[in-house]
Amino acid sequence: MIDLIAKSAADGLLPVTIGSMTLTELPLREMHSIAPFKGAKVSAALKKATGVGLPDVGRGTAKGGVEILWTARGQYFLIGATPPKLSAAITDQSDAWCAVVLSGESAPQVMARVCPLDLGRMGEGDVARSLVGHMTAIIVKRADGFEILVFRAFAKTLVHELREVMVSVTAQAALPD
């Protein structure tokens, strides 16, 4: 027998607080990709099974601890629930991502340095696929900041790069006029 010990992607690296901002790692969550086959209508079945149906493009919907994020063309991530049998390709993505939340007053300034999108236009629950630094990422606008998902193996780079920008933004805010 081998004792299997679960370890999150950014284990030991987070949280960090710099200036007005905090970067925290989200706990490991059950997460499945759902990509409906041609012509398949899976929203109703999903809603019945999990309480949440498919969101619009660029959006997420959440209810009772379950959330579905649009993540790509014809692709969604179901978070916090097990998907029912559907006419869709389903893969287990629970272990594939490093999920962090950047919160605080200056979070938008940090994001403006790592992501080329106009994130000011994102409302709460909006989802975008873009870059964070050189890494492809899923970005979700939350009430208190941004949830960022990158591939699990990028965890160290993600934390390092965000830290560096958090330090810079904080120092810039303290400069005289």
Place this chain on the structure above:
Amino acid sequence: MRHDTKGLIDRAERRSFTFDGNTYSGFKGDTLASTLLANNVHLVGRSFKYHRPRGLMSDGTQDPNGLVELHQGNQITPNLRLTGQELVNGLDIRSQNHWGSLDWDVLELNDLVSPFLSAGFYYKTFMWPKAFWEKIYEPIIRRAAGLGRLSMENNSDRYDKAFAFCDVLVIGSGPAGIMAALTAAKAGAQVILAEEDFIFGGRLNSETFEIGGKPGHIWAQDQIAKLAAMENVRLMKRTTVTGAYDGGTYGAVERVSHHVQDAGDAPLETFWRIAAKGCVYAAGAMERPIAFQNNDRPGVMMASAVRGYLNRYGVAAGKRVALFGNNDDAFRTAQDLAAAGVHIVAYVDSRADADITGDFPIYKGAHVTNVKGRKRVEGVTISGAGDIMADCLGVSGGYNPTVHLPCHMNGRPQWNEQIAAFIPVPNMVPGMEVAGAAGGTFSTHGCLKSGVFRAKEVLKSLGLEGRAPAIPKADASQTQIRPLWTVPGKGRAWLDFQNDVTVKDVKLAAQENFKSVEHMKRYTTQGMAPDQGKNSNVNALAVLADATGRGIPETGTTTFRPPYTPVAIAAMGAYSQGHGFAPQRFTTSDELSREINAPMIEAGLWYRPSYFPKDGETHWRQSCDREVNMVRSAVGIADVSTLGKIDIQGPDAGKFLDFLYINTFSTLKPGKVRYGIMLREDGHVMDDGTTSCIAENHYVMTTTTAAAGQVMRHLEFVSQCLRPDLDVQFLSVTEAWAQFAVAGPKSKDLLSQVLDAAPDLPFMGCGDVAIGGVKARLFRISFSGEHAYELAVPARYGESFFKGLLAKAEAMGGGAYGMEALNVMRIEKGFLTHSEIHGRVTAGDVGMGMMMSKKKDFIGKTAAMRPGLMEDREELVGLKPVGAVKELNAGAFFFASDADPIRENQQGYTTSVGFSPQLGMIGLGFLKNGRERHGEQLKLVDHLRHVTTQVEICHPVFLDPEGSKARD
């Protein structure tokens, strides 16, 4: 020297800096340039080629002479502009481009031999002997004609880059820019107002005239306060917009902390990429000089700069100031100087009919023909009036609208006779409107009006409307000008101060038939280097037009390219230094591998262990040999998580795979694995790997580590563009699993200790298993040739699972093995990596031609059958040394034993080599028609390492050709 009352400086805060070791003091609000002038320092640099003494010429960032080095610790920032750098306590500034001292420059001798250094002298003089150029001439010329230096240390300064977005970007905050920003902001647009200076207001800060009954700079401050209070306005000072690019994107550099003594962790500069739906360009105009003999002497300045230094910084540039102009604007300087009590020794206007009067000597219809003095103006010669003592000469040849940005997308400006200057034409940059002096509108009232009008045009295109602000009262007079480019006479008259180009050089270019303005530029170097001809382009092309007998409009301008001002590469590359250059991917076993001293090597973005040294092993080969023997005799563990894993599902998944791979996958049954090769559309091998059928219509494709991204992109392309008819979905699951190879004769024993219930998988079989109730996947595949498995667990358990596997393996005489051992074992087996499938080989070349299905179509099938890809190919072979020399190197070439080792005789090359503990040195390579030549002896020559080895060609599978070990 400092005037008692004038200037927008804070006299309560005294600051000082050092220039070449001497301390100079000024006030908060000063630039380094105004501080030096206040301290009566005019000589600030040496010219590029002749090392002539040069002084400050202007009060803006276009100054061609005031370029210096900033020294901080071991860092040197070269080409810092004195006119743009705010006075900060303790700055260590040093002059550049001189041998010896600034005051006594050895290379000033160049000036005496100047007849030999005229335009084009490089091309004429240093042609022969050819070999001398690189080794002798060029280094000397570079040394002599240097600008600033670099420290040659790694950059330790912090830089920053960022993105910004807006509806309307307003560039420049003079009267036009302020009105444009107000108009856009009132209409509700998201506005960014970018100003290069450290205070808003543009030229208003340097002038004395009024707007709306208030001094211009006070009016500007009031409007900026209004803008600052609006939520939809972002004010960005110290920000130079450097380029206009496609799609409304603008580059900009913000000087974040150059004005701070200790900036802590703040960056020096931020490079911005601003995406703007519309833009009002109101960057103003720049005064241009007139060419006459010795017009480059320190103390000869632009007339606008002389009054700018007085009005903004309270600095009189001389005690006895002469002025020389061809237009009404120059007269403003005379008025401001006179009002401040500065002695005007002569006002020279080239126009005989100029309508000017004043309480100082006025010479109409006259020219300044020469300047006396060397390191400082001592006097001027006026045509018809002789020499007059003066210590400063203000010159105005008129104004050039700053047309750079509007021309960045290859638009050409238009010549305007009335102002004798080039102005932008509409729509040169989509979405950009040009307002104020940048568009050729020079009166203050005109600029205010133009700002409102141009902003409204931009708003209209965005579908926005609002009440425009009222236009305040201001001077509406148009300045009159009569063009004057050069003053006739002897001696050298300077056009381009930064590159030491004279009127004579431009005429020489024309004479030698470099008549196009672009040719003239390259022949004379006029308009190059940091200032990019901001002060000289129009004058030079006017001289060229005259020399070639064409008009100025026909002569045209050179091409304007970004950046408008120099941008530090470090700013554009912010956060990308060192490891920031590329992200790093770490496996779940990474930390543990490092703990047991495994050196890590890069594989794409991933890091993988090279080998796992044991006590007493002093050379990597010892570890590698041990690991190979360990796998071949017991059991080895290797992390193979980095290989790409793509989950493919759907009713047409099998068809999709058949279209991708050269062989058939739709017939693969659940629980089975098959090796496949896929081609690019051009018929060459793209990648190889195994694909497993997990369940009906559900497959997991494995790619090589290096090509995982490329294969994923290929799948997307095939699915979206080539076969949108197929009902298939796929997604990377690479990161979801931590996957380990368990290889060797004892691998099955090990698994039986690990798995909840070990299935009896056949070779190339796969299935779900469980480890302590955790779902895992088992594949019986082998890249070592041994009885072997790959076991995938959810990535969260990767580290603990690797640790557990190692402990079990070690108890059985096994352990971890790294990339070196993995490579040796796959060479022994003739298995491929991207060393072999390097992008130029076909399936046939690697011995897989028989796999190409005749029953179906697949990507690359037709292209692979092109003539040239089918016959006389270099084919995969094995090789081993047979002579005294045993060394094999990848990249070495095959030659017949008796042939000259030259290009024409080469017959192929090696791709991989390794030391097999069992077989000695072995290698893989490609040899012309190699499959028919097993047993042949050839000469292998490594020209780089100077090694020649006699080798025997053999089958590429060295060990267990029947594959019985993997199957048993």
